[in-house]
Amino acid sequence: MPKGEITSSSRRIQERLLRLELVAAALILRDDRILLVWHKKLQEWLPPGGHIEQNETPDDAAKREALEETGLEVEISDSHTQQIEGVTRNLPVPFVVDVHNVGDHDHCCFYYLAEPKNRAQVVILKKDEVENHRWFTEHELNGSEVPIDVQQISRLALKQYVQARVSG
Ligand SMILES: [Zn+2]
Numbered sequence: 001m002p003k004g005e006i007t008s009s010s011r012r013i014q015e016r017l018l019r020l021e022l023v024a025a026a027l028i029l030r031d032d033r034i035l036l037v038w039h040k041k042l043q044e045w046l047p048p049g050g051h052i053e054q055n056e057t058p059d060d061a062a063k064r065e066a067l068e069e070t071g072l073e074v075e076i077s078d079s080h081t082q083q084i085e086g087v088t089r090n091l092p093v094p095f096v097v098d099v100h101n102v103g104d105h106d107h108c109c110f111y112y113l114a115e116p117k118n119r120a121q122v123v124i125l126k127k128d129e130v131e132n133h134r135w136f137t138e139h140e141l142n143g144s145e146v147p148i149d150v151q152q153i154s155r156l157a158l159k160q161y162v163q164a165r166v167s168g
Contacts, residue, residue, distance in 0.1 A: 019105040024061035025049025026074055026114040027095060027157040033135035034154045035123070036146065037069055040131050042102060045146040047111065047154075048130075058110035059092050066114065070133060071124030077113035079164070095160070096153050113157055 025047040028035040036045040048069040052061040059076050066074045078092030096111040123133050136144070138158045141151045 018101070020099065020108055021105060022052045022058070022110075023049055023107045024052055024058040024065065024110045024112065026062040026066040026076075027111055027153065028066060028070070028072060028074055028114045028116065029157060029161040030116055030119065030135065032158065032162065033137050034158055035070065035072075035133060035135055036150070036154070037125065037130040038132035038134075040129060044150075045134070045136075045144070046150055049109065049111075052110075057089070057091055058094065059112055062110065062112045062114065069126045069130050071126075072121050073117045074114040075117050077115065077164070095157060098149070100149060111153060111157075113160060 026049060027047050035048070037048055038044075039046045048066045049062060050065040050069075052058055056064070063074055063076065066072055076092045077095075080093040081090055082093075083090055092112060094110040095113045097109065098111075099106050099108050101107075125131070125133055134140075136146070136154065138155055141154055144151070146154070
């Protein structure tokens with residue numbers, strides 16, 4: 001095979017390999033609704049979230065980002081966490097994990113189910129990153145400007161939230 005061909009084909013593969021960053025998001029549920037925020041830079045409705053920092057676990061990142069972006073102190077739902085002995089910390093199991101594209105790079109995202117610690121808390125947006133918020137019902141997600149993956153994850157989260165309440 002001519003040398004040039006190898007070079008060009010390996011360059012094509014390289015172009016498809018985008019930078020992968022670890023992020024975490026909070027699927028915040030209350031009264032059969034899910035909280036999404038209008039992300040200024042991406043111009044999309046998304047759950048509160050952001051990059052996982054050094055020395056930070058994904059669940060802590062989700063809680064921190066929720067607090068920073070919305071002012072809400074949230075608790076992660078961790079009904080599937082295994083209690084393993086002899087470890088430093090048992091961490092909640094994410095509800096969904098995926099890789100999605102955000103333009104010039106990809107995000108490996110850990111999504112956690114969460115609820116406000118105190119139901120009386122009000123949303124106070126961090127205006128430089130997000131400029132609007134809305135508590136969506138399942139019905140309101142249909143045909144909305146919410147990206148298709150966020151719609152599907154939100155529906156699954158709402159379903160899980162209702163089921164958990166019914167089963168006590
Ligand atoms: Zn990123």
